[in-house]
Amino acid sequence: xxxxxxxxxxxxxxxxxxxxxxxxxxxxxxxxxxxxxxxxxxxxxxxxxxxxxxxxxxxxxxxxxxxxxxxxxxxxxxxxxxxxxxxxxxxxxxxxxxxxxxxxxxxxxxxxxxxxxxxxxxxxxxxxxxxxxxxxxxxxxxxxxxxxxxxxxxxxxxxxxxxxxxxxxxxxxxxxxxxxxxxxxxxxxxxxxxxxxxxxxxxxxxxxxxxxxxxxxxxxxxxxxxxxxxxxxxxxxxxxxxxxxxxxxxxxxxxxxxxxxxxxxxxxxxxxxxxxxxxxxxxxxxxxxxxxxxxxxxxxxxxxxxxxxxxxxxxxxxxxxxxxxxxxxxxxxxxxxxxxxxxxxxxxxxxxxxxxxxxxxxxxxxxxxxxxxxxxxxxxxxxxxxxxxxxxxxxxxxxxxxxxxxxxxxxxxxxxxxxxxxxxxxxxxxx
Ligand code: ADP
Numbered sequence: 001x002x003x004x005x006x007x008x009x010x011x012x013x014x015x016x017x018x019x020x021x022x023x024x025x026x027x028x029x030x031x032x033x034x035x036x037x038x039x040x041x042x043x044x045x046x047x048x049x050x051x052x053x054x055x056x057x058x059x060x061x062x063x064x065x066x067x068x069x070x071x072x073x074x075x076x077x078x079x080x081x082x083x084x085x086x087x088x089x090x091x092x093x094x095x096x097x098x099x100x101x102x103x104x105x106x107x108x109x110x111x112x113x114x115x116x117x118x119x120x121x122x123x124x125x126x127x128x129x130x131x132x133x134x135x136x137x138x139x140x141x142x143x144x145x146x147x148x149x150x151x152x153x154x155x156x157x158x159x160x161x162x163x164x165x166x167x168x169x170x171x172x173x174x175x176x177x178x179x180x181x182x183x184x185x186x187x188x189x190x191x192x193x194x195x196x197x198x199x200x201x202x203x204x205x206x207x208x209x210x211x212x213x214x215x216x217x218x219x220x221x222x223x224x225x226x227x228x229x230x231x232x233x234x235x236x237x238x239x240x241x242x243x244x245x246x247x248x249x250x251x252x253x254x255x256x257x258x259x260x261x262x263x264x265x266x267x268x269x270x271x272x273x274x275x276x277x278x279x280x281x282x283x284x285x286x287x288x289x290x291x292x293x294x295x296x297x298x299x300x301x302x303x304x305x306x307x308x309x310x311x312x313x314x315x316x317x318x319x320x321x322x323x324x325x326x327x328x329x330x331x332x333x334x335x336x337x338x339x340x341x342x343x344x345x346x347x348x349x350x351x352x353x354x355x356x357x358x359x360x361x362x363x364x365x366x367x368x369x370x371x372x373x374x375x376x377x378x379x380x381x382x383x384x385x386x387x388x389x390x391x392x393x394x395x396x397x398x399x400x401x402x403x404x405x406x407x408x409x410x411x412x413x414x415x416x417x418x419x420x421x422x423x424x425x426x427x428x429x430x431x
Pocket of ligand 1: 377
């Protein structure tokens with residue numbers, strides 16, 4: 001069927017009454033609309049399938065499919081859902097209208113037609129449809145833009161991931177390369193200091209001691225970097241062993257003694273005798289202890305004290321879950337109000353290790369942040385403490401890998417305590 005190019009919006013008129021169709025066509029064509037005609041429901045659906053109109057004028061009583069069925073189908077189909085349907089009803093037929101609303105009709109027109117009413121309704125519905133089409137088109141555009149941006153972001157993320165891996169590999173290689181030559185340097189410095197390689201005069205001894213301290217500092221930094229890379233790659237794997245934590249503490253305290261002495265800080269231990277063995281990774285817990293000791297010494301002025309304690313505690317997991325005094329107070333208040341909401345199931349025996357200093361302390365609003373990577377409370381270029389801000393991030397990660405947490409209690413100008421709990425070796429039933 002050949003038809004002229006549409007001049008205006010396309011209206012499909014559906015009615016089995018030919019004079020009615022002709023009348024509607026005459027009104028609509030004169031008003032500049034392009035009219036398509038169908039004489040029953042099936043023909044109407046075929047016409048819609050061929051080319052979706054902008055509006056449908058639909059009679060109700062027709063052979064084959066009636067108007068309600070046609071309307072229902074149009075409103076169910078994705079591509080015709082938003083085409084306005086005006087149902088043609090006889091005057092005052094309320095029931096027809098109710099059913100029409102039920103099947104999704106947008107408006108009604110009563111017979112006999114009033115030309116003015118017809119054109120006003122058609123015009124207003126087409127205006128709404130036009131706005132709707134604009135919104136749809138805009139939505140589609142937005143969706144395309146979002147999809148484009150998402151794809152761009154995805155690409156950028158992949159690139160970042162690759163770069164991150166490259167950075168991490170590079171750091172790992174560099175750290176290993178830096179560590180290798182340090183081993184013989186440390187060995188020779190120690191041999192010289194113990195005079196295995198010959199006697200030293202006081203000036204040589206002083207010089208070698210300074211070299212030894214610097215090498216130790218470099219070694220610590222490289223070890224921290226390697227631990228950080230492992231953590232960054234989620235590669236912390238624990239080698240759990242049963243061991244007495246007191247010996248580990250003594251060992252790490254001894255390592256820290258020269259630095260404390262040099263700064264004029266007293267380094268004490270208060271270790272409860274006969275503590276049961278803990279189950280943890282001694283290498284990683286040693287790293288935690290050294291890191292906390294280094295910080296305690298670093299942030300305590302000369303004349304101060306650093307004390308490492310270890311004691312047996314029995315209690316809820318609360319203390320190891322909270323990082324500030326306010327958290328503990330909140331939790332206690334909650335416990336008093338609603339005891340059942342606080343998980344006390346994990347009450348158990350632990351060895352609690354703490355490192356207390358009489359140093360500069362940490363402002364309350366910074367306590368949470370000090371565990372973030374690269375965070376330093378005082379990061380100004382004038383700070384004289386050294387370090388790169390990864391020590392506590394590593395401490396946190398290692399303790400979390402052990403199912404534990406670090407708890408901080410601190411007061412500015414008074415000092416800080418960092419403590420953590422380690423699980424005991426579970427008792428196996430005696431034979
Ligand atoms: P770094 O010591 O290399 O700066 P850390 O991650 O070990 O990095 O510590 C982060 C920050 O937390 C420190 O820069 C310091 O501001 C604060 N901090 C850590 N330990 C103490 C402490 N014992 N006393 C006061 N401030 C501390």
